[in-house]
Amino acid sequence: MSAEIISGKDLAQELRLNMKQEVEELRKEGITPQLTVVLVGDNPASKSYVKGKEKAAKEVGISSSVIELPATIPEEELLQLIHKLNQDKEVNGILVQLPLPDHISEQKVIETINPDKDVDGFHPVNIGRMMIGEDTFLPCTPYGILTMLKSRNIQLEGKHAVVIGRSNIVGKPVGQLLLNENATVTYCHSRTKDLRNFTTKADILIVAIGKPNVLTAEDIKDGAVVIDVGINRLESGKLTGDVDFESAVSRASYITPVPKGVGPMTIAMLLKNTIKAAKGLENR
Numbered sequence: 001m002s003a004e005i006i007s008g009k010d011l012a013q014e015l016r017l018n019m020k021q022e023v024e025e026l027r028k029e030g031i032t033p034q035l036t037v038v039l040v041g042d043n044p045a046s047k048s049y050v051k052g053k054e055k056a057a058k059e060v061g062i063s064s065s066v067i068e069l070p071a072t073i074p075e076e077e078l079l080q081l082i083h084k085l086n087q088d089k090e091v092n093g094i095l096v097q098l099p100l101p102d103h104i105s106e107q108k109v110i111e112t113i114n115p116d117k118d119v120d121g122f123h124p125v126n127i128g129r130m131m132i133g134e135d136t137f138l139p140c141t142p143y144g145i146l147t148m149l150k151s152r153n154i155q156l157e158g159k160h161a162v163v164i165g166r167s168n169i170v171g172k173p174v175g176q177l178l179l180n181e182n183a184t185v186t187y188c189h190s191r192t193k194d195l196r197n198f199t200t201k202a203d204i205l206i207v208a209i210g211k212p213n214v215l216t217a218e219d220i221k222d223g224a225v226v227i228d229v230g231i232n233r234l235e236s237g238k239l240t241g242d243v244d245f246e247s248a249v250s251r252a253s254y255i256t257p258v259p260k261g262v263g264p265m266t267i268a269m270l271l272k273n274t275i276k277a278a279k280g281l282e283n284r
């Protein structure tokens with residue numbers, strides 16, 4: 001058996017086409033969604049992520065601007081800027097690119113963003129809304145994963161989903177979204193004993209560890225759906241996921257590649273959240 005590959009690249013492209021039309025319709029009503037990205041310091045990975053977000057926004061007609069700040073900016077100044085953006089009626093979505101320099105509290109920054117402009121879906125108010133199943137901005141990577149699963153009509157109800165990783169931006173929220181879809185969810189993490197005992201019982205396996213090739217075919221149940229969130233750069237410069245794709249592809253029923261898997265979906269969901277923020281404003 002060879003798994004069907006769910007291409008995040010293709011699905012994200014399809015979603016961007018749909019969103020482009022939606023934005024054109026909104027424009028006719030005088031609404032142009034606006035995303036403001038705040039980039040602190042000059043971390044090359046962050047810069048490249050921000051570039052990708054700008055490019056994708058442009059493609060669908062979302063207006064975007066990037067505010068670049070020096071790594072030495074005092075925390076208070078950054079918080080003041082966020083307050084200003086919160087009040088700016090032209091700004092629908094605010095995204096502060098993480099990680100931030102050590103002297104700035106990421107949590108404080110996230111909690112300063114108006115939850116109605118929190119297109120990353122990281123604000124505790126939005127996380128809470130997600131937990132109780134209310135309509136809200138969902139965190140982009142988990143939202144992208146759910147969209148990938150739904151794009152193939154993969155049944156979630158009653159299935160055993162095993163999530164490896166418990167970060168606030170991927171592991172925890174993706175498990176919650178799967179629970180909201182009536183899956184039975186198990187979380188594994190760095191302190192889990194006998195990881196294979198859990199992974200081999202998963203109908204749906206979400207892997208968000210951040211280490212190359214932690215899982216191989218032996219860790220996967222026959223016919224499982226495998227979503228590889230990890231992005232690891234090998235010494236050779238090659239990008240790879242957390243799952244040994246070559247071996248896992250023969251065991252799974254569906255699998256996502258790295259690159260061109262979950263990554264492009266994350267950006268597409270950011271655009272979706274920005275459009276949602278712009279529409280929300282219209283209804284107020």
Ligand code: NAD
Binds near residue numbers: 141164165168191211
């Ligand atoms: P993180 O470092 O915050 O969390 C990693 C998690 O993995 C932790 O909860 C830890 O307990 C667990 N873990 C570590 N080693 C383990 C092991 N040997 N066995 C089991 N669990 C283990 O990372 P994160 O922010 O959640 O990101 C995870 C990966 O996903 C990274 O590679 C990151 O680059 C990638 N990522 C991709 C996207 C995307 O859009 N594709 C978005 C966010 C993160």
